[in-house]
Amino acid sequence: MGTFLQGLERGLAVIRAFSADAPSLTLSEVARDVGITPATAxxxxxxxxxxxxxxxxxRRFSLTPRVLALGWAYLSSLDLGxxxxxxxxELSAKTRESCSIATLDLPDIVYVARVPTSRIMTVALGVGARLPAYATSMGRVLLAGLPEEELSAYLESLEAEAHTEHTVTSADELREVVARAGVDGYALVDQELELGLRSIAVPIRDSRGRPVAALNVSAHASRTSRAALRSDVLHPLQECAESISTALRRRGRI
Amino acid sequence: MGTFLQGLERGLAVIRAFSADAPSLTLSEVARDVGITPATAxxxxxxxxxxxxxxxxxRRFSLTPRVLALGWAYLSSLDLGxxxxxxxxELSAKTRESCSIATLDLPDIVYVARVPTSRIMTVALGVGARLPAYATSMGRVLLAGLPEEELSAYLESLEAEAHTEHTVTSADELREVVARAGVDGYALVDQELELGLRSIAVPIRDSRGRPVAALNVSAHASRTSRAALRSDVLHPLQECAESISTALRRRGRI
Structure with a gap:
């Protein structure tokens, strides 16, 4: 592995060491968190x-907005906006609910586009936000598109957390709901991530039919039943995913 | 300069070589764009x-969603969401217009939070988007907070582009409108970036009174006059910036 650039690996790890819990870090905190010597840090x-x-x-270091240029390079190359x-x-106007696109970066999904409605808190789940794949509707349709061995490796290493009393956490049951999402072509998750939140997702497929991203609509459970998600939202959601898929293919993005 | 890690610098430059115009690149394109040898690329x-x-x-390389984790490290450490x-x-509901927060990364402003209304296209100007500082209301209140020598260096090197017939492009005039924004405590930009778009911005200040970010409201020119921005929007905008500033200080973020 004479080609591997360790300085680059460690530099990226240092950037990722900063977070909401660690908005600023000293040199020795960086060294400890990343597992490098203080001299390297x-x-x-x-x-x-x-x-x-x-x-x-x-004494304390923090990130600058220039770091956003890195994530922006990905977002603008995808050009989803x-x-x-x-x-x-159009989908958000039709359903009067928020909709989002996410892709898989195991063990998480990553939000890459989002159209919020003013009825749900909108900023917190911005582009770049990550959620555990197993507990989300978008995660499940994306997991359903994984090769069998990748899905098994994911499920075996998973330490699923019960975010609510409804969260499916056992590997066997998760394998089942993921298989179900594959057969149905959509996934509906009912308050497994957060009480009061339901969402339904479908895949956005490339020209070979593989799910490369997922599109969802999320709604307050108090306002929108499971049945309403299936009867009123699923069809426009599928049409929207098909339009996006066609547009992305035409522009050579997937 | 024995401490400088060139591999890290070049690695970050390679990530930034990808964009909407170059969503995928060959090895030799990367080498040419970044100015490095093919072996290094x-x-x-x-x-x-x-x-x-x-x-x-x-043959062709492209970025993955993992790149978003880098920008996310900054966003979550700021914790603006x-x-x-x-x-x-609250501001967006009160004014029924989109509002945003941006910070300065010269020569640009960078969007770090955004609450869109459904009346304006919302996705394109997402978090991470960059606009030229001189032609934006947020840019002008942030430029007004720069030390004199930094502002002069920026204005001297600037090659301002006339985005519309209204864009102020001369260094002398820009110095004047920036000084005006400093005195007034706000900036109003009327269709200088895009025809049909007006916006008004105020600074978010740290405990020493320095502008560390800007908050704006943007509106369709056909719907909202300059006078209405001043009479109806400016006051709630200032109150909102004050509340955000207080909250950020209390949480030790600025």
Missing amino acids: RRILLTLEELGYVRSDG DIAGPFME | RRILLTLEELGYVRSDG DIAGPFME
Whole structure:
């Protein structure tokens, strides 16, 4: 592995060491969190500072908005805003609910586009937010598209958490609901991630029929029943996913 | 400069080489765009692929959603979604217009939070989007907070583009409108970035009174006059910025 650039690996790990719980870090905290020596942490932090990705007050380091340019490179290369945006707007207007697109980055799904309604808190689940795949409708339709060995490896290593009393956490049951999502072509998750929240998702497929992303509509459980999600939302959701899939293929994005 | 990690610098530059215009790149395109040898480009791309940030079909490389985790590290460490979100929701409901927060990464502003209304296309200007500082209301209140020498350096190197017939592009005039924004405590930009779009912005200040971010409301020109932005929007906008500033300070984020 003479080609592997360890400095790059560690630099990216240092960026990811910052979070809501650790908005600023000292040099020795970075070294400890990433598992590198303080001397290496210092070289990385000074390099990132010189490049404008990190700033410091002398003792504590924090990230700068320039870091967003990295994620933006992915988002703009996917170009979902321009391509999928109008279709999502239409779906959201038709269903009067929020809709989102996510992709799989195991063990999580990652939000890549979102059209919120003003009725649900909208900022917290922004683009880039991650949720555990097993407990989400988008995660389940994406898991259903994995090769068997990848799905098994995921389920075997999974330590599923019961986010609510409804969360399916056993590997066997999860295998079943994922298989069901594959057969049905959609997944409906009812308050497994959060009490009061239901969502329904369908895959966005590439030209070979593989799910490359998922589209969902989420709704307050108090306002929208499971039956209503199936009878009123599923069909427009499927049409919207088909339109987005066609548009993405035409533009060569999937 | 023995501390500088060139591999890290180049790795980040390779990630940023991808965009809406270049969603996938060959090894030699990456080498040319970043200004490195093909051998170096190969090492970087293989390292990024092994880490899961890049995938390839053998010939063309593209970014994966894992790249979003980098930008997310910044966003979650700022924690604006949780802290500013409720105040922004309230402002958006009160004014019935979209509102956003951006920070300065010269020569651009970078969107870090956004509450869209369904009346304006919402996805395209998502978090991470960049706009030229000089032509935006948020940019102008942030430029007004720069030390004199930084502002001068920015204005001297600026090649301002006339996005519309209204765009202020001369350095002298820009210095004037920026000074005006500093004195007034807000900036109003009328169709300088895009015909039909007006926006008004105020600074979010840290405990020493320095603008660390800006909050704006944007509206269709056909629906909202300049006078209405001043009489109906400015006051709730200022109150909202004050609330966000207080909340961010209390939580130690600024």
